[in-house]
Structure formats: structure tokens, C-alpha cells
Amino acid sequence: MRAGILAVAMAVAPFGAAAAERIPCSVRLQFTPTAEGPAVAYLLTAQVKNPTLRPAEAVSLLMFDGDGALVGNSDASCGAQTGPLLGGDTGECGRVLQEVSAGMLSAFGTEVWTKIVNDQLDRLQRISACEIVGFRFVQ
DSSP: OHHHHHHHHHHHHHHHHHHTOEEEEEEEEEEEEETTEEEEEEEEEEEEEOOSSSOEEEEEEEEEETTSOEEEEEEEEEOTTTOSBOTTOEEEEEEEEEEEOHHHHHHHOHHHHHHHHHHHHHHHTTEEEEEEEEEEEOO
């Protein structure tokens, strides 16, 4: 009986190991013009390989800083431009983590708005690695 359980655990381990692999990821600033003025989005992106045979539309991620400390978690949509990641495909997965609206610019003024944007960018740019903990497959 124990040999059977060990064989099942060994058969499952390779997929679990692939799903828990740390990959490079980063946050970049994206300016978006709006009627009220400029808005800012902080976009988390990673290149992800789908190791399964099923089309994946999103991944669940843990985010880490350069020292390996856990910073947070998120999901990220994959293949927004090209459709889901098919089995064996690699493509970009991303998510807007935070936004600073143009309304804040008019409410607080340029100096404070710029400080908020830069402070958030400094905080979010600590993210340098992501660990894939799961895939969301196309239904």
C-alpha cells in the first residue's frame, strides 16, 4: 500500500514543481490620458509557459522582492491580445495592480500627485520574481 502512495506522489510532483517555479516578473508604469487628465496604472507582467495540455486564461501568482521576501499575491490574465495560452505556449500574463486617477491630480495638485505616483512605483518595483501557484483554464 505504501509503495502505491509513493508512486502517486512521485507522479504528481513534477507538475507541482513546475507550477511553483519562480519566474522573473516586474511592475511598470503606464500613463493613460483621460478627460480629467493623466491617470497612472501599475502593470505587473510576467512571461509564463503553460506546462499543461489545457488552454490557460490566467495564473495565480505570489510576488517576491529581490531578497526573496513575499510581497503579495495576485492573479494575472494571459493572452489578452492573442487568446489563452495553449499547452506548451509561452506568453505575457499581466494585471493592473493599482491605479492613481486623474481626479487625484485635480484634488491634490501636481506636486502631491507626482509624489504619490513615485512612492507607489518605488514600492511596487521591489517585485522582481513571481511564483505560479495555479492556472485558471478556459471552460
